[in-house]
Amino acid sequence: MALLNFSSLVALCFTFLALFSRVVAFNITKILSESSGDFSTFNDLLTQTGLAGDINSHSTITVLAVDNGAASALNGKSKDLMRSYLSLHVILDYFDKKKLGSIKKSQEVTTLFQSSGKAKGKQGYLNVTVTSGNIAFGSAIPGSSLDANLEKEVKTQPYVISVLQVSSLIMPPDLANSTSPPPSKAPHKSPQSSPSAAPEPAGSPSKSPPSKKSPPSADGPSSNDQPAADSPSEGSAAAPAIHAKSSTSILLLSLGLLSLAWSLA
Ligand SMILES: *[C@@H]1O[C@H](CO)[C@@H](O)[C@H](O)[C@H]1NC(C)=O
């Protein structure tokens, strides 16, 4: 009996661990608005371009934020181009100051722009160069200048999200050309692909009960599919819900194992 209690406890612990590790997420909009820096323009642009939702849907990410003065470099750019430039400031890995400092000379890192499908050559990558006393970011396109210097850590939650302030935006001129003909290339989805439609490949018109959805297909990595979608919050709210669903299966599995253990006892 003691053994059984112990195993049920372990099973329960794992279940809750699984549940929590999936459901706990972050909200980049909230992080930036609660920070002491002057990030309101950058923050608004992340929301306007739909990138905030994309950022929130990742579980390991680094955002290079700029203050209002530096963000004005995007004034007058089209929304598409803004999105491209801003997505270049989202690194698909966790880097805090300490981890950056451990880079030997320089390293190439992958950004969200690379997963947009619009990047050519090295456009989707950044070059991080560490010199004594300075950490600088620039486009990985050969010959680019390394103009964005690390200023400070805004918020770090190890291996989940890091928000770093850099001195200026990284705006390689070539990017403007690669994204200038957007009408033909724009990732337009069918009319019914509203924000909540992405995880519903089955295309059932009625809302099927959550437990019916298959988790593997639910987690489409192509999270850049809602540039024109109206509410990014709905899209990003879907992600934890899906994770919760897969956690439900873990819970059911654990319960199954428990009852098996029970019947054996
Ligand atoms: C990063 O940029 C510097 C300066 O242009 C260059 O020397 C270095 O080789 C680059 N590193 C990578 C990994 O591309």
Ligand SMILES: *[C@@H]1O[C@H](CO)[C@@H](O)[C@H](O)[C@H]1NC(C)=O
């Ligand atoms: C990008 O476009 C501008 C003008 O539209 C042009 O001057 C520039 O040479 C182009 N750059 C490349 C790399 O094609």
Ligand SMILES: *[C@@H]1O[C@H](CO)[C@@H](O)[C@H](O)[C@H]1NC(C)=O
């Ligand atoms: C994120 O935070 C902002 C500001 O606090 C809030 O308006 C928004 O609804 C939040 N988004 C989600 C998905 O919780």
